[in-house]
Amino acid sequence: MERNTKEKIINVLDNTRKIIQHNEELAYAKGELFNIYNILNLKTDEVRTHSAFLGELLNPDGTHLMKDAFLKAFFKILPTEVYNDFNCDSATLKIEHYIDVVDNLKDIGCRSGGRIDIYLSDAAGNSISIENKIDAGDQLGQIERYCNYNKPKNKVLYLSKYGDEPSEESIGNLIAGEDYHIIAYNNEILNWLEDCQAIASDQPILRESIKQYKILIQQITNTLGNKLENELNDVIIKNLEEAAHIANNYNKLINKLKKRFRDQLAANLKSKLKDYKITDKRNVDQRSAALMLRKENLHKERLCFGIEGFSGIGHKDGVLFIGIYDKNEVLNLDKDFNKLTGCWPHFTELTFDEKKIYLSDFKFLQSLNDEKKLNEIVEKVSSQVATFIEANKVLLQGINSSSAN
Numbered sequence: 001m002e003r004n005t006k007e008k009i010i011n012v013l014d015n016t017r018k019i020i021q022h023n024e025e026l027a028y029a030k031g032e033l034f035n036i037y038n039i040l041n042l043k044t045d046e047v048r049t050h051s052a053f054l055g056e057l058l059n060p061d062g063t064h065l066m067k068d069a070f071l072k073a074f075f076k077i078l079p080t081e082v083y084n085d086f087n088c089d090s091a092t093l094k095i096e097h098y099i100d101v102v103d104n105l106k107d108i109g110c111r112s113g114g115r116i117d118i119y120l121s122d123a124a125g126n127s128i129s130i131e132n133k134i135d136a137g138d139q140l141g142q143i144e145r146y147c148n149y150n151k152p153k154n155k156v157l158y159l160s161k162y163g164d165e166p167s168e169e170s171i172g173n174l175i176a177g178e179d180y181h182i183i184a185y186n187n188e189i190l191n192w193l194e195d196c197q198a199i200a201s202d203q204p205i206l207r208e209s210i211k212q213y214k215i216l217i218q219q220i221t222n223t224l225g226n227k228l229e230n231e232l233n234d235v236i237i238k239n240l241e242e243a244a245h246i247a248n249n250y251n252k253l254i255n256k257l258k259k260r261f262r263d264q265l266a267a268n269l270k271s272k273l274k275d276y277k278i279t280d281k282r283n284v285d286q287r288s289a290a291l292m293l294r295k296e297n298l299h300k301e302r303l304c305f306g307i308e309g310f311s312g313i314g315h316k317d318g319v320l321f322i323g324i325y326d327k328n329e330v331l332n333l334d335k336d337f338n339k340l341t342g343c344w345p346h347f348t349e350l351t352f353d354e355k356k357i358y359l360s361d362f363k364f365l366q367s368l369n370d371e372k373k374l375n376e377i378v379e380k381v382s383s384q385v386a387t388f389i390e391a392n393k394v395l396l397q398g399i400n401s402s403s404a405n
Contacts, residue, residue, distance in 0.1 A: 011239070036212060051095050051117045051132050053213055054189075057196060058120065059093040064206055066199060071120075073195040077188045082128065082155045082181055090123035097129075099149045104141045108172040111141035112148050126153045133160040134185075134220070138170035147179055156180040161221050163187060186221035190214065251285070257368045258284035258359050262310045264374065266291055268382040273389065276305075284310045284359075292325065293389065295396075302327035303396060305389055307350070312360030315340055316349070320357040320381075322388045323347025324395060331395065346392060350384050352377050 060068040068088040075083040097119035103112045118130035129146045143166045146156050156179070158166050163184030165176060176182055183189070193214040200207040217223070236243045266278050273293065281290040289310040302325075309320035323344045324331065333339070337346040350357050358364060367373045
């Protein structure tokens with residue numbers, strides 16, 4: 001890399017750091033560090049936090065008592081074809097709307113069923129279906145199934161952090177902008193929340209509740225306030241080539257750090273658990289990236305121990321944990337065990353220096369670049385994993401191997 005380019009990159013990073021630091025100082029001065037969603041560990045919970053809050057604002061019968069004011073403001077950020085036939089006066093809303101048993105066995109274009117995260121409908125039978133994605137991956141045929149529901153009166157919105165496309169497995173042969181529409185938290189939703197704050201300007205509790213949620217969205221999308229975002233854009237526009245170098249290498253470096261941690265943890269565990277086969281599950285940039293630990297001739301792929309959270313997204317805001325993986329839910333453990341989901345009937349969070357581990361945390365990722373610190377983290381996490389397995393291995397030994405297939 002040329003010396004001049006390197007110096008410009010350093011200059012871009014320095015200026016960006018100053019802007020972020022200023023943003024943190026403003027948040028402190030305004031008291032914005034106190035956020036109920038962060039305190040309750042709900043910041044990326046799609047159903048209990050995001051679908052619930054968005055749905056409450058969009059619902060004309062919501063407890064906000066603003067009738068359809070927020071819904072009409074929402075329509076203003078959408079393409080006209082999404083809402084031009086929809087009647088707000090008769091609108092009703094459901095969260096987790098069940099449309100039928102999932103059927104992915106049909107040919108592409110004919111799949112059906114599932115649960116729609118946020119479902120709006122009117123008296124004329126028109127509907128708007130919102131698939132809400134914070135960190136979860138797409139299900140097979142998911143958007144296709146929703147587009148096939150209530151045809152041709154149903155409009156489907158795919159909502160993600162940054163306006164990403166759904167996976168090919170989710171959409172089949174559908175086309176964005178024609179069969180379904182894409183919106184983003186860091187764009188349309190933040191703009192809409194600004195409008196909602198203005199609408200609720202004379203309702204202090206409602207206004208401040210919306211503000212707290214808006215701050216949460218800024219946090220999880222790494223979005224600055226308008227003024228500071230303009231300052232950052234000025235830095236980038238003056239250094240476009242250098243900013244491109246940073247952008248092109250960012251994800252590559254982050255994934256390299258995550259993979260390095262997982263690989264070294266796997267190697268350490270193999271030395272501790274010699275009779276266990278340890279394998280990767282999914283790439284570290286994918287949701288539910290994991291290590292699976294199976295005892296030869298005893299555990300099966302669908303019933304074994306697993307360590308999940310290497311992507312930094314997923315269960316419990318992406319925390320790293322060790323647990324029993326029970327794909328077919330055959331164990332039926334009692335309430336004394338720490339259940340996460342049906343597939344994870346017992347688990348414990350992994351920690352370092354008495355703190356939960358998140359591979360989405362920038363400071364933790366930086367520590368993985370230090371060889372000495374990395375080895376220390378790996379050793380402590382490995383010991384916690386070995387302790388959990390020793391304490392719980394009897395739970396898997398009594399299960400007939402055929403039930404795990």
